[in-house]
């Protein structure tokens with residue numbers, strides 16, 4: 001039985017290796033692990049997904065894929081053990097799971113061809129065959145006794161009865177299968193990794209022109225020099241990433257198109273990347289925030305974006321906002337990986353710097369952040385505005401269409417809530433008594449932050465020093481020197497936005513429209 005289980009695992013390995021190779025010929029996203037992983041992300045209840053993002057952060061996808069591999073390993077083991085008694089059943093089991101992988105692959109929203117079923121099917125067929133052959137070796141040479149017994153029992157007990165099976169044949173087949181799988185899988189992996197060379201070249205070639213409407217220089221006082229505080233501009237490499245893509249789409253800017261169409265669009269238009277590049281470019285500092293960011297959490301970042309004004313494009317297509325009689329109140333953006341994101345047309349056209357961004361912090365968008373083009377809308381959480389790898393904009397109504405996250409229980413409309421975060425000292429830090437700098441960031445995009453206050457334990461609120469404001473669409477740093485006395489202390493922060501609204505202390509979960517509540521940090525002063 002142990003050898004049966006081993007055969008199962010070898011057959012499973014061979015399946016995945018071959019599937020990887022076939023996926024390299026079809027497309028990387030069609031590999032069974034990616035397809036099943038994508039399907040399970042979509043099927044995961046919002047609460048679980050939120051939990052995964054919170055606990056594994058950007059590693060959530062790695063954890064998911066390892067989980068799928070672990071499940072597959074157990075299945076392969078079981079089928080292999082089963083095959084010792086029921087050879088066909090074990091092999092048929094492989095075909096069933098291949099079928100599931102194939103079904104997942106062709107039903108992905110970004111699947112455009114039945115060819116996506118091939119990696120799973122070819123892989124499963126090879127696995128089934130290999131299992132059949134390997135288990136055959138285990139049962140091939142029958143002792144008269146076991147043959148008379150009609151069973152293959154002894155094979156299961158192969159470790160103790162070398163006479164009952166073709167040991168040489170099994171070992172040879174197993175070793176060559178493992179070696180062949182490793183080779184095939186390795187070639188598949190490297191082919192998959194080298195896909196998108198055209199896209200990478202198109203990004204490397206791209207030189208962003210200087211924007212006709214540059215961002216105002218960041219005021220000198222906007223970035224404080226305090227150890228531990230978040231950098232005012234978040235470097236691309238440190239910028240948080242939240243999306244459902246197991247394989248980052250690699251789109252070629254040269255063949256990229258954006259189609260704008262739908263309800264009340266008098267002149268539906270398709271734009272190329274060059275079309276956008278040759279329009280008036282604007283450059284703006286905008287702080288992005290994820291709705292899954294918990295109080296005090298890391299899913300917020302500030303970048304300098306270069307792009308085209310979305311409102312101008314929409315106007316050119318003959319689109320009017322609802323307040324001017326426009327028929328559509330929801331703008332649905334669709335990405336190359338099948339994401340759908342709904343934003344209020346009114347917000348996008350109300351004069352704020354909603355843009356189709358082509359550049360981030362002085363370089364073309366990184367692939368992780370949406371190359372070649374993504375949407376950015378100041379003041380709205382990413383899941384209702386910041387579509388990466390965008391390819392399509394459809395004008396519709398909130399009544400007639402629910403995009404991806406809304407179908408999973410999140411709000412249709414989600415302006416960013418006023419929030420503040422203590423960056424330093426860190427939770428459970430042990431600073432020395434004396435002056436300790438408390439510092440962090442606060443954000444209330446498109447309203448602006450007017451005040452930050454800090455409270456030590458149950459003491460009075462103390463006004464923090466606000467760093468200079470870049471724009472009301474960016475976060476603002478703050479600091480407060482504290483005469484720290486020995487013992488345990490709880491530091492709490494709250495912000496007030498430019499409408500005069502004080503950040504609420506009412507704790508809510510991230511679902512459905514963003515967490516609220518004050519951020520606290522507990523420290524022990526020594």
Ligand SMILES: Nc1nc2c(c(=O)[nH]1)N[C@H]1C(S)=C(S)[C@@H](COP(=O)(O)O)O[C@H]1N2
Nearest residue numbers: 240241242243244290335339382383386388
């Ligand atoms: N295509 C696509 N775009 C997407 C998402 C996604 O899952 N797929 N996630 C959105 C969410 S929830 C957020 S918060 C932002 C995050 O952008 P970033 O990864 O560049 O920080 O992208 C948005 N755009």
Ligand SMILES: [Mo]
Nearest residue numbers: 290291382383
């Ligand atoms: Mo998000």
